[in-house]
Amino acid sequence: MAKKQFKTESKRMLDLMINSIYTNQEIFLRELISNASDAIDKLYFKSLTDDGVQLSREDFKIEISIDKPNRLLKISDNGIGMTEEELDKNLGTIAKSGSLQFSAEHETDEHDVDIIGQFGVGFYAAFMVADHVEVLSRAYGAEQAYCWQSSGADGYTIREAEKESVGTEITLHIKESTEEADFDRYLESYSISSLVKKYSDYIRFPIQMDMEHSRPKEGSEGEYETYTEHETINSMVPLWKRNKNEITPEEYEKFYSEKFFAYDKPLRVIHQKAEGTTSYQALLYIPEKADYNYYSKNFEKGLALYSSGVKIMDKCADLLPDCFSFVKGVVDSEDLSLNISREMLQQDRQLKIIARALEKKIKKELEDMLEKERETYEKFWKSFGLQLKYALYSSFGGERDMLENLLLFTRASDSKLCTLREYRDAMPESQKYIYYAAGESAQKLALLPQSEAVRDKGYDILFLTEDVDEFLMQILHAFDEKEFRSISGGDLGLESDEEKKEKEEKTASNKELFAFMQECLAGKVSEVVLSAKLKSHPVCLTSKGAVSIEMEKVLDAMPNAQNAPKAEKVLELNGAHPVFNALAAAFSAGDTEKTKQYTELLYNQARLIEGLSVEDPVAFSNAICALMQ
Numbered sequence: 146m147a148k149k150q151f152k153t154e155s156k157r158m159l160d161l162m163i164n165s166i167y168t169n170q171e172i173f174l175r176e177l178i179s180n181a182s183d184a185i186d187k188l189y190f191k192s193l194t195d196d197g198v199q200l201s202r203e204d205f206k207i208e209i210s211i212d213k214p215n216r217l218l219k220i221s222d223n224g225i226g227m228t229e230e231e232l233d234k235n236l237g238t239i240a241k242s243g244s245l246q247f248s249a250e251h252e253t254d255e256h257d258v259d260i261i262g263q264f265g266v267g268f269y270a271a272f273m274v275a276d277h278v279e280v281l282s283r284a285y286g287a288e289q290a291y292c293w294q295s296s297g298a299d300g301y302t303i304r305e306a307e308k309e310s311v312g313t314e315i316t317l318h319i320k321e322s323t324e325e326a327d328f329d330r331y332l333e334s335y336s337i338s339s340l341v342k343k344y345s346d347y348i349r350f351p352i353q354m355d356m357e358h359s360r361p362k363e364g365s366e367g368e369y370e371t372y373t374e375h376e377t378i379n380s381m382v383p384l385w386k387r388n389k390n391e392i393t394p395e396e397y398e399k400f401y402s403e404k405f406f407a408y409d410k411p412l413r414v415i416h417q418k419a420e421g422t423t424s425y426q427a428l429l430y431i432p433e434k435a436d437y438n439y440y441s442k443n444f445e446k447g448l449a450l451y452s453s454g455v456k457i458m459d460k461c462a463d464l465l466p467d468c469f470s471f472v473k474g475v476v477d478s479e480d481l482s483l484n485i486s487r488e489m490l491q492q493d494r495q496l497k498i499i500a501r502a503l504e505k506k507i508k509k510e511l512e513d514m515l516e517k518e519r520e521t522y523e524k525f526w527k528s529f530g531l532q533l534k535y536a537l538y539s540s541f542g543g544e545r546d547m548l549e550n551l552l553l554f555t556r557a558s559d560s561k562l563c564t565l566r567e568y569r570d571a572m573p574e575s576q577k578y579i580y581y582a583a584g585e586s587a588q589k590l591a592l593l594p595q596s597e598a599v600r601d602k603g604y605d606i607l608f609l610t611e612d613v614d615e616f617l618m619q620i621l622h623a624f625d626e627k628e629f630r631s632i633s634g635g636d637l638g639l640e641s642d643e644e645k646k647e648k649e650e651k652t653a654s655n656k657e658l659f660a661f662m663q664e665c666l667a668g669k670v671s672e673v674v675l676s677a678k679l680k681s682h683p684v685c686l687t688s689k690g691a692v693s694i695e696m697e698k699v700l701d702a703m704p705n706a707q708n709a710p711k712a713e714k715v716l717e718l719n720g721a722h723p724v725f726n727a728l729a730a731a732f733s734a735g736d737t738e739k740t741k742q743y744t745e746l747l748y749n750q751a752r753l754i755e756g757l758s759v760e761d762p763v764a765f766s767n768a769i770c771a772l773m774q
Contacts (some may be wrong), residue, residue: 148300149233160226170326173274174337175218175344176267177315179455182348184224184313188285191225198285199586209341209354218275221314226284229291232303236268236280236293260718272297274331275317281306281312298761321766338378347383347454347477385428385475389416389652401430401743405473405752409433412525415474415510423498429474429507431514435528439471446470448503451477464500468536468544469507471529476503504547511717515564523562526553534613542620549621554614555587557596557606565624566574573603577638578630579623580609582693583615585756594754595632595684598639601680612699619691632678633687633694633755648675651720658732662716662744669714669748677715684723686751694755716748742768 146264192198210219227235231333246438271278276296283290290308295301302616308314320328330336334356341352356376362368384392384400397414401407413428429448438444446467447460454477463474480495515522530553538546553562568579580599584590587608596606609615618629630637640648652659652675659673666673671689679685690713702708718725724747731739749759759765 146465148302150300157749170273171340172344173270174220174331174340175455176270178207178341178345178348178352180268181220181222181224182350184222184226185350186224188223188225188311191285192332206771207352209337209349209352211332211334211337213353215318216332218317218319218331218337219314221312223310223312226287226311226313227280227282227291228284229289229303230511231284232282232291232293234279234300263641271317274319274328276320276669277318277322279316279318280313281308281316283308283311285311288682304580314348317390317578333467339359341378344456345454346379346456347381347386347451349378349381349454351377351381352379376448383451383475383477385416385426385477386454392416400428401473402474405430407432407473408511412521413510413514415506417506419499419502423478423495423502424476425480425499425502427474427476427503427506429472429503430539431507431510431525432471432473435471440531448472450481451475452481453477453479457481463496464503466500466504466536466544466547467539468533468548469504471532472507508547508551508591515551520548523553531611532615534611538613538617538620546619549624554581554607554609556590557582557587557600557608560587563607568607569625569627571668572627576602576604577627579607579627580604580630580632580637581615581618582632582692583609583610584612589756593632594685595678597680597682598678599637602639609695612702615695616699631693633685635687635689637678644677648677648720655720655729656741658729661732661737661740665741665744666716666748670716671713673716673718675720678717679719679722681722682754683719683722684747684751684754685717686748686755686757687715687717689715694757698756703739718747742771746772 146567185207188198188200189202189205192200205223208219210221212219229232272340278295280293280294281290290306291303292306292692293301293303295724317331318620319331320326322328334354338356345352353375355373356378357371357373359369362370384396386404394414397416398410401411410433411430412433413431415427415431417427417429419425419427429449436444445460445462446465447458447462448464449456450458450461450464461476465472476499478495478499481499511522511525524542533548533551536564537544537552537655548653550566554565554568555561556563556568565579574577580598582590582593584593587610590596590606590610599606609618615631618631621627655675662673663670670686676685676687678687686694692700692710692712694712694714697709697712703709718728728743728747729741731743746765750764752759
């Protein structure tokens with residue numbers, strides 16, 4: 146019995162595969178179980194046309210056994226088996242896949258046969274945990290069995306052997322543990338069981354092994370005995386492959402809590418089966434609450450990815466856009482092109498098609514929730530609205546078509562949440578702009594003096610209370626051809642021609658006063674002007690240019706804020722207020738000291754209204770005291 150060499154590559158190639166292609170040792174079991182499932186599928190396919198098989202679907206199974214003293218782990222199946230030639234061809238040639246060839250030669254769709262393995266490399270993952278591997282196999286229709294053996298890249302042997310039944314048995318001689326790697330765990334039943342649950346829980350045939358349990362010892366109080374039970378350790382049929390009408394809400398919720406370790410209940414379940422250019426099944430959940438680390442750098446988005454029930458990745462980030470990163474779930478497709486390791490997914494056309502389809506589906510479900518389950522959607526918005534805003538802002542409006550109609554803002558008229566469409570539809574015909582106010586809270590924004598003239602016209606205001614909101618408005622610029630305008634910005638388009646003319650005349654007559662006030666404030670404001678915004682208040686602080694006062698606050702709160710751009714502030718005065726009359730009178734009387742004192746008081750008052758600190762609290766206090774004396 147001469148030793149044969151691997152046909153396509155050298156020892157270096159096999160070493161490279163074992164040490165480099167797979168980054169996770171434990172997936173060796175997934176690969177071997179997948180191969181066993183393929184072998185069973187092939188024999189089941191044959192049984193549909195060959196009465197000689199004499200096995201029904203219920204007779205097929207995969208067995209795992211552990212011989213701990215001898216450090217042996219066995220995986221066996223009653224599938225189609227391999228001849229001597231097939232052992233030599235499939236196991237002696239790296240990257241030779243019998244499953245791939247079988248798929249090419251047979252039209253299997255109508256017979257419900259699912260071939261998982263597309264590459265022969267998976268088998269060689271066994272050498273990551275074993276220093277010697279034996280494959281005992283008897284092909285269907287053959288009397289003679291054969292045993293393939295190898296200790297790695299040095300080569301392999303094939304000899305005649307005895308095997309009573311058709312199928313394949315793989316025996317791994319598990320390596321001794323080292324300081325760097327714990328191989329002993331692959332000889333523990335609970336460890337093997339957990340790996341099956343993790344990677345191969347949805348293989349369509351039962352995976353069975355002996356499991357140890359303990360129970361109270363009969364006739365002895367407080368003592369326990371260990372017993373062994375032969376059990377099926379995989380679920381076989383995943384929830385997402387069952388018909389929707391057969392699944393109860395409780396089963397969906399149980400899967401959600403167990404699969405994703407979630408304590409909340411999903412707001413919506415999306416169970417989708419897609420067929421066409423690319424076929425896939427998806428079970429997605431929109432959570433009620435964000436994970437504790439959702440808005441941190443540590444959060445990892447993605448959906449669990451399966452290929453024919455075999456887990457490929459825990460979190461495939463490419464299946465979810467950032468805007469919908471909160472979605473949890475699984476996607477299972479037989480059409481994905483996997484590379485030789487199955488754990489590195491190619492960026493192929495099928496994956497992109499699935500991702501686009503899921504994106505559209507999630508958007509549609511959120512729109513449906515917004516329309517038909519408003520209270521539920523507002524719960525969702527409370528947890529994840531900020532994410533939609535950030536995604537829209539970070540894409541510089543690129544996600545506008547996807548997200549614009551999903552945004553909610555608080556409106557001033559009733560303190561309720563509304564969409565941009567709802568605000569737009571409620572606008573009076575005379576209203577030119579969509580007005581908003583940005584600040585810390587809706588309660589404080591409701592008290593802003595700048596809102597008086599807008600509300601006096603019967604126009605509603607959107608309250609923006611998140612840091613990203615005003616930046617987002619600048620990117621969106623308008624909705625349904627109606628421009629966004631901040632009530633703390635420049636012209637609000639509220640004045641009639643007559644009011645404009647009157648303000649221009651009054652400005653001209655007080656030109657020297659405004660110049661003096663600006664000089665007194667020594668660069669703290671770029672202008673002092675008469676306001677069209679104020680009704681009962683004497684003063685307010687607004688801004689012009691790209692950076693607003695609220696934006697300045699956000700930028701100042703960031704690291705390295707010393708170089709952050711500042712708002713170009715404007716001091717606006719209510720020309721109809723008694724305070725303005727007192728100010729103008731003092732200036733006309735030549736009392737520059739009092740005029741300066743009034744100017745600084747009004748400026749500090751405007752800063753306080755805007756939520757800004759007074760630059761010199763002591764001087765501000767002394768000025769108030771001086772007025773009271």
